[in-house]
Amino acid sequence: MGGIVQSETLLAIKYSRGSLEILNQLLLPFQPVYDKITTVDDGHDAIRTMRVRGGAPAIAVVASLSLAIELNVKSFVNKAELNQFVKEKLSYLKTSRPTAVDLFNTIGKLLSLSENFLNDTVLNVEKSKLKLIEFCEAMLQTDVENNKNIGSFGSEFLKNYYKSSSLSEGLTILTHCNTGSLATAGWGTALGIIRSLNEAKNLSHVYCTETRPYNQGGRLTAYELVYEKIPSTLICDSMASALLKTKNVNAIIVGADRVCANGDTANKIGTYQLAITAKYHGIPFLVAAPSTSIDFSLENGSLIPIEVRNGSEVSKIKGLDEGDGKLRTLKISADGINIWNPGFDVTPADLISAIVTEKGVFEKLKDKNVFNLKKEYF
Numbered sequence: 120m121g122g123i124v125q126s127e128t129l130l131a132i133k134y135s136r137g138s139l140e141i142l143n144q145l146l147l148p149f150q151p152v153y154d155k156i157t158t159v160d161d162g163h164d165a166i167r168t169m170r171v172r173g174g175a176p177a178i179a180v181v182a183s184l185s186l187a188i189e190l191n192v193k194s195f196v197n198k199a200e201l202n203q204f205v206k207e208k209l210s211y212l213k214t215s216r217p218t219a220v221d222l223f224n225t226i227g228k229l230l231s232l233s234e235n236f237l238n239d240t241v242l243n244v245e246k247s248k249l250k251l252i253e254f255c256e257a258m259l260q261t262d263v264e265n266n267k268n269i270g271s272f273g274s275e276f277l278k279n280y281y282k283s284s285s286l287s288e289g290l291t292i293l294t295h296c297n298t299g300s301l302a303t304a305g306w307g308t309a310l311g312i313i314r315s316l317n318e319a320k321n322l323s324h325v326y327c328t329e330t331r332p333y334n335q336g337g338r339l340t341a342y343e344l345v346y347e348k349i350p351s352t353l354i355c356d357s358m359a360s361a362l363l364k365t366k367n368v369n370a371i372i373v374g375a376d377r378v379c380a381n382g383d384t385a386n387k388i389g390t391y392q393l394a395i396t397a398k399y400h401g402i403p404f405l406v407a408a409p410s411t412s413i414d415f416s417l418e419n420g421s422l423i424p425i426e427v428r429n430g431s432e433v434s435k436i437k438g439l440d441e442g443d444g445k446l447r448t449l450k451i452s453a454d455g456i457n458i459w460n461p462g463f464d465v466t467p468a469d470l471i472s473a474i475v476t477e478k479g480v481f482e483k484l485k486d487k488n489v490f491n492l493k494k495e496y497f
């Protein structure tokens with residue numbers, strides 16, 4: 120594949136032109152199995168069933184690469200036929216998951232690219248197809264670059280915030296859900312800041328929440344932290360306030376699935392309560408997200424569609440049976456109880472100290488409780 124080099128570290132997505140594989144996150148941390156994605160249908164299914172996940176970036180990248188894979192093996196008689204094919208595939212991919220906006224932002228860009236090629240007299244159908252494939256491939260590289268920038272901006276922000284003695288011992292951070300290599304094309308957003316702090320020897324310790332009901336923290340973030348030998352401890356979600364009360368935690372850093380223009384942020388369920396406890400305990404609460412996770416069209420968080428998932432994720436749990444080493448699903452709650460299982464919650468902007476993007480750190484408008492995120496800043 121033209122010029123793109125993927126790193127050798129933990130990869131959620133392996134791609135070279137004509138070949139796409141995703142690390143099946145339903146089997147992690149117990150079995151590292153890569154599933155082949157050969158069609159858009161496969162890509163849709165992997166996203167819907169959460170074999171690939173991570174809200175924002177990873178979903179958008181896999182959706183577009185699944186399109187690239189199909190385009191690569193298909194021929195079109197003319198650009199109108201190519202455009203029709205792309206439109207149909209993208210409108211199907213749109214139905215895979217509702218909350219993370221990266222998917223919709225990417226779909227919008229691909230649609231307008233394909234429409235523009237229709238009127239381009241220089242590009243023939245083959246070249247148009249190639250340019251669409253290249254656009255999808257470029258996302259892998261761009262996402263990693265964005266994450267590295269988020270990592271440096273976020274770690275610098277915290278280093279400036281804690282100029283004093285706490286920095287000499289390194290910072291202690293609490294994070295939620297999974298925002299690392301498994302949730303992105305590599306490095307990660309919130310976990311990217313943690314990686315950058317660790318690389319600069321400014322990290323003392325990371326606490327990660329289990330992130331019930333799906334356990335992205337216990338299964339995936341813990342896996343990444345152990346894999347990279349970052350000093351870390353797992354806690355249950357219900358322990359966060361006690362942790363802030365009793366240990367010297369310097370900041371909470373989370374990712375985002377959709378950030379509105381005013382800064383209200385949808386992220387994994389449980390994020391909102393962490394922002395409240397951060398405010399109560401007087402520590403910074405940072406949201407780390409690339410601009411692809413910003414929905415400039417939404418004024419505030421009440422407009423974000425929140426995915427409500429199957430109650431069985433709450434009433435059952437999947438784990439490794441230590442007896443025979445097999446993966447098993449166990450019931451863990453009383454039959455007949457009603458279950459509410461929203462996948463995300465919205466943290467209001469006034470609880471967020473700063474939003475760290477690939478272009479820099481945004482803080483709230485002076486004397487106001489909102490951010491002012493505009494497309495032209497990115």
Ligand code: MRU
Binds near residue numbers: 172175296308375
């Ligand atoms: O596991 P998901 O796809 O349901 O959850 C999304 C997330 O991983 C996050 O909410 C994450 O914190 C944001 S994006 C890197």
